[in-house]
Amino acid sequence: MDDSRPIFLQIAEKIENDIIEGVLPEESQVPSTNQFAAFYQINPATAAKGVNELVDQGILYKKRGIGMFVKEGSRSVLIEKRKALFYDQYVLSMLREAQKLGITNAEVADMIRKGENG
Amino acid sequence: MSRVAGVIRMQLKDWIWIALPWIVLLSAFFVNLILFATIDTEEENYTGALASIFIILFTNGIMTINQQFSFALGFSVRRKDYFWGTTAVVLILSALYAAALTVLTLVERASGGWGARLHFFRVHSLSDGSAAEWGWIMFVAFLNMFFAGFVFSCWKRRFGLKALFALLVVLALVLIVVSVLGTYYEGWDNLYRLLKPLSVGKLFTWLIIPPAINAFISYLLLRRTTA
Amino acid sequence: MSAVIEVNHLRKSYGQVKAIDDVSFQIEADKIYGMLGRNGAGKTTLMHILTAQGFATSGDLKVFGEHPYENEKVLRNICFIKESQKYPDTFSVKNVLDVSADFFPKWDRDFANSLIADFQLPLKRNVKKLSRGMLSSLGIVVGLASRAPLTIFDEPYLGLDAVARSLFYDRLLEDYSEHPRTIILSTHLIDEVSRLLEHVIVIDSGKVILDEETDTIRGRAYAVAGAASKVEDFLRGKQVIHREPFGGLLTAAVIGAGDGRDRHEAEGMGLEIQPVSLQQLVVHLSKINQVQGKEGERA
Numbered sequence: 189m190d191d192s193r194p195i196f197l198q199i200a201e202k203i204e205n206d207i208i209e210g211v212l213p214e215e216s217q218v219p220s221t222n223q224f225a226a227f228y229q230i231n232p233a234t235a236a237k238g239v240n241e242l243v244d245q246g247i248l249y250k251k252r253g254i255g256m257f258v259k260e261g262s263r264s265v266l267i268e269k270r271k272a273l274f275y276d277q278y279v280l281s282m283l284r285e286a287q288k289l290g291i292t293n294a295e296v297a298d299m300i301r302k303g304e305n306g
Numbered sequence: 307m308s309r310v311a312g313v314i315r316m317q318l319k320d321w322i323w324i325a326l327p328w329i330v331l332l333s334a335f336f337v338n339l340i341l342f343a344t345i346d347t348e349e350e351n352y353t354g355a356l357a358s359i360f361i362i363l364f365t366n367g368i369m370t371i372n373q374q375f376s377f378a379l380g381f382s383v384r385r386k387d388y389f390w391g392t393t394a395v396v397l398i399l400s401a402l403y404a405a406a407l408t409v410l411t412l413v414e415r416a417s418g419g420w421g422a423r424l425h426f427f428r429v430h431s432l433s434d435g436s437a438a439e440w441g442w443i444m445f446v447a448f449l450n451m452f453f454a455g456f457v458f459s460c461w462k463r464r465f466g467l468k469a470l471f472a473l474l475v476v477l478a479l480v481l482i483v484v485s486v487l488g489t490y491y492e493g494w495d496n497l498y499r500l501l502k503p504l505s506v507g508k509l510f511t512w513l514i515i516p517p518a519i520n521a522f523i524s525y526l527l528l529r530r531t532t533a
Numbered sequence: 534m535s536a537v538i539e540v541n542h543l544r545k546s547y548g549q550v551k552a553i554d555d556v557s558f559q560i561e562a563d564k565i566y567g568m569l570g571r572n573g574a575g576k577t578t579l580m581h582i583l584t585a586q587g588f589a590t591s592g593d594l595k596v597f598g599e600h601p602y603e604n605e606k607v608l609r610n611i612c613f614i615k616e617s618q619k620y621p622d623t624f625s626v627k628n629v630l631d632v633s634a635d636f637f638p639k640w641d642r643d644f645a646n647s648l649i650a651d652f653q654l655p656l657k658r659n660v661k662k663l664s665r666g667m668l669s670s671l672g673i674v675v676g677l678a679s680r681a682p683l684t685i686f687d688e689p690y691l692g693l694d695a696v697a698r699s700l701f702y703d704r705l706l707e708d709y710s711e712h713p714r715t716i717i718l719s720t721h722l723i724d725e726v727s728r729l730l731e732h733v734i735v736i737d738s739g740k741v742i743l744d745e746e747t748d749t750i751r752g753r754a755y756a757v758a759g760a761a762s763k764v765e766d767f768l769r770g771k772q773v774i775h776r777e778p779f780g781g782l783l784t785a786a787v788i789g790a791g792d793g794r795d796r797h798e799a800e801g802m803g804l805e806i807q808p809v810s811l812q813q814l815v816v817h818l819s820k821i822n823q824v825q826g827k828e829g830e831r832a
Contacts, residue, residue, distance in 0.1 A: 189728055192755075192808025194748040222710040229702045230728045231565055232710050234748055284800055309605060312635035319628050320621050373621040379586050380618045381636045382608040382681075529603075533586035533615075 195230055199238025204266050207247070207258055214263060218248060218256040309383060313391025317374060323399060327362040334358055335426050343422040352425050359403065360451045363396075367455025371463050379533040389525050400448035408441040432506055439507035446510040446517075453520035460527040536595075537562050537683055537715045538583060543592035545578055545739075552578045553589070554739035560715060567730035567747070568719035569815055575739040576719045577616070580685055584613040596683065609638055612681035614672040616688040620660040626671060627656045630678075637679035644708070645678035651700055665692030673701050677708055685717045702729060723812040727751075733811075737819040747811070754814050755791025758784040759804035767802055775817040786817050 189195055206212040219227075224235035239256055242248040247262040286296050307315075317323060334355040342351045370392060378388045411427040419425055427433070433440045462470040488494050501509060538560035545553035552575050560566055568576050581587030582594065585601040585608065594600060601607040620629060626649075634640045649656065652670035654663075663671065669691050676684050690698045706729065709716065718726055727733070727747060735743035743750070754774060757767055761783040768785055775786035784807075789795055791806050799806050809817075 190808065191724060191727055191810045191812075192751060194751045195728060196748050222706075225706050225710060226703065228728070229699070229706065231731045231747070232706065233564065233731045234728075237748070281800055288803065307635050309609070309636070312632075315635055316632045319631065320623050322623070373619075376619040377621055377624075380613065380615055381632065382584070382611050382613070383636060384603045384605055384608060386603055387605070530588070532588065533581060 189228055189230065195234050196237035196241060199224060199228070199230070199235055200241045203239070203242055204247070204270075207263055208266050208270065210263075212258050214258050214260045216258055217254070218258060220255055309387035310391045310394065313374075313378060313383060313387050314395055316378060317370070317392060317395045320374065322362075322366050322369065323395060327359045327403070330362060331356070331359045338426055339420055339422060339424055342424045343420075347423070350423050350425060351419070352428075352430070356407070356427055356429065359407075360447055363400070363448050364451040364455040367452040367457075368459040371456070371459040375463070375528070375531075376533055385528045385531065386525075389528055393521060396449065396452050400445050400452070403448060404441045404445035407444055408437050411440060412437060435505065435507060439505070442507055443510045446513050449517040450513060453517035453524065457520040457524045457527075460524040460531070464527045464531045535562050536560065537597060539593070539595040540583075541593040543579075543582065543594060544590045545575075545582060545587070546590050551739050553582070556592075556736075556739070556741050558734055558741055558744050560717065561732075562715055563713040564715060564731045565709065565729055566715070566717045567723070567726060567733040568717055568736065569723050569733055570721065570736035571819060572721050574721075574736045574819075576736055577687055579736065580613060580615075580687055580717075580719060584608070584611055584685070586613070609636075610682045611685070612637055612676055612679035612683070613685045614676040614687060614689060616672075616691060618672065622659075622661055624660050625657055626654055626660060626663070629660060629671060629675065630656075633675050633679060637681055639680035639682075641678050641680055644680075645674055648674040648677060648704060651704065652697065666694065666697065667692075669693050670697065673704075677704060680708075680712055680714065683715045683717075685719065687719045688721070689718065690720075690722075698725065702726075705729065723815055724810060727811045735815050735818065737822045740822065742818050742822045743815070750814060751811060752790055752808075754786050754788050754809040754817070755795075756784055756786045756807040756809050757791075757799050757804050758782065758807060759799075759802070763802050763804060767799055767804055774814075774821060786813070 189198055203212065203218060207214075212218060218239065221232050221236040221239060224230070224239070225232040228235070239248065243250065243256070247259060247266065248256045249259050250256055283293070283296065286293070291299075334353070338351075338353050338355065374392070375388055379385070407427055411433055414420060414425065414427050432443055458470065458473075461473055488497075504512075536559040538558075540559070541557050543553055543556045544551065554575075556575075556579065568580070570576050578587060582589050583596060583601070585603065588602075597607050597610060599607050601611070624632075630642075630645055630649075633645070634642060652667075652674060654667060654670055654674065658667075660668070660671070669689060670693065672686070673689055676686050676689070690701060693701070705716070718730065720726060730747045733743065733745065733747050733750065734741055757764055759767075759782065761778060761781055764783040764785055768787065772788040773785050774788060777784045786809050787795075791808075796806055
């Protein structure tokens with residue numbers, strides 16, 4: 189856990205990652221708030237806030253008396269969301285850095301292709 | 307469990323109440339017994355070692371404030387409950403110890419000083435009356451000793467060490483003034499005439515007042531004492 | 534949410550020294566709070582007053598709705614583990630546990646025994662002969678097994694190694710999940726416990742300088758670093774809480790999330806955005822408080 193960012197967001201991100209990577213398949217049960225709290229040594233209320241964040245976004249849903257489950261179709265929703273984030277966080281800042289160093293967009297594209305092969 | 311009962315149980319876990327006084331007293335007794343049994347003497351042997359158990363009650367009065375009071379307050383005990391629990395322990399133990407010492411005095415008397423002319427538990431002119439009177443005298447003496455130590459300790463705890471010295475100086479001055487005035491106005495003769503017709507037992511009944519006052523002052527001091 | 538503790542304009546002075554200076558806050562039921570601040574900030578004094586072991590000079594105080602002084606109903610629901618707790622000279626670890634069972638109505642003997650085993654405390658050892666770490670462990674055992682509706686730990690892990698501290702966090706969270714209660718952890722070591730805390734109250738020089746949900750504070754400030762002149766340009770119009778020059782470089786802590794427009798702006802200027810940890814944030818805010826305090830004295 190990174191102490192400089194809200195922990196509930198980090199919990200939400202971890203669950204998102206697990207869904208994207210298939211560790212938590214759709215319709216599978218998500219660990220309980222207390223399990224998150226114990227595993228990451230964090231406050232249970234904070235863990236609950238992270239889980240609820242995803243409930244609000246429609247990624248998780250609650251089965252009464254049983255627990256939280258991953259909603260069907262949520263994996264593709266998350267991937268779309270992450271793609272937008274990817275463009276914003278990585279691509280834009282990469283292009284800015286390239287501009288600073290005088291690297292043209294074409295050269296950047298070349299580099300990416302090289303990275304693919306290597 | 308009531309908090310007072312909790313304080314009583316807490317106090318009795320400490321060896322200063324039961325084990326310490328009897329270990330000291332009985333070891334003094336057996337040392338004296340062996341001593342006087344081996345040296346064959348025609349004289350009656352008085353020791354004065356009985357005072358040790360009374361002195362221990364005095365030091366317990368001092369120590370319990372530093373030891374159990376701070377501890378109890380830290381464990382969410384009210385000052386009131388500490389006071390009553392501790393007072394109960396002292397009343398009960400004083401009564402039991404006075405009774406036990408009275409029995410030992412009777413045995414001593416019946417056995418001719420444990421067969422060695424040893425008068426360990428007998429105190430000249432105090433223990434010569436009835437057994438009940440002797441028991442009562444010791445009970446009152448225990449209370450006087452304990453609460454004398456207790457009130458000084460409470461004062462020190464409440465106002466600090468300097469205040470304790472100040473109190474002692476003031477008390478010494480008061481004592482000097484009273485004794486000088488007493489001599490000057492022949493008050494001592496009058497007091498002697500007043501007390502002379504009283505038996506020692508009656509006299510000690512009046513002596514229940516000082517520990518009662520000391521207990522009351524201690525309680526007032528504890529009410530404003532911090533952990 | 535009902536308030537377990539309500540403090541209004543509390544003051545405590547020793548002569549000229551203001552140990553607690555007009556403090557007001559509330560503690561809500563069944564949350565884990567952090568009472569943070571440097572040594573000597575007034576935390577311990579405050580907690581002594583909350584538990585009626587000390588007296589305030591003025592102000593209002595309610596614990597479970599009533600004043601705690603000589604109040605059995607309130608006090609029996611409080612367990613305050615003091616760093617400076619005194620034990621009778623002759624008491625063993627077992628004696629302390631037996632007394633705890635008498636004084637804390639919700640005491641769980643089995644839980645206490647399992648904690649004693651976890652922390653490897655010798656039951657028969659005299660408390661006087663325990664090491665500093667063992668003494669802290671004993672406090673932790675009493676505090677957790679008391680299950681008191683209001684449990685306060687003052688600097689609970691002095692002398693404890695990393696393994697024992699981690700054990701404490703594990704047991705605390707486990708038991709809190711099963712038996713929710715109000716817990717206050719008072720400490721000057723913020724980083725390690727901050728994850729356990731739902732809410733923090735930061736005290737400095739007898740004043741409350743921060744009283745907020747922990748997760749809200751995280752990400753409340755960010756640091757920006759780069760050439761001094763550029764950083765100064767960037768800082769214009771922003772709330773700066775700390776400046777640290779180094780040669781021609783400057784690192785500054787700024788209030789804000791450090792994302793979106795700010796991040797783009799900084800990156801556009803060739804500046805680097807860095808996170809500010811909770812500990813750093815508290816340190817920065819304490820310094821501001823002290824500077825303001827001194828200016829207040831001059832004025």
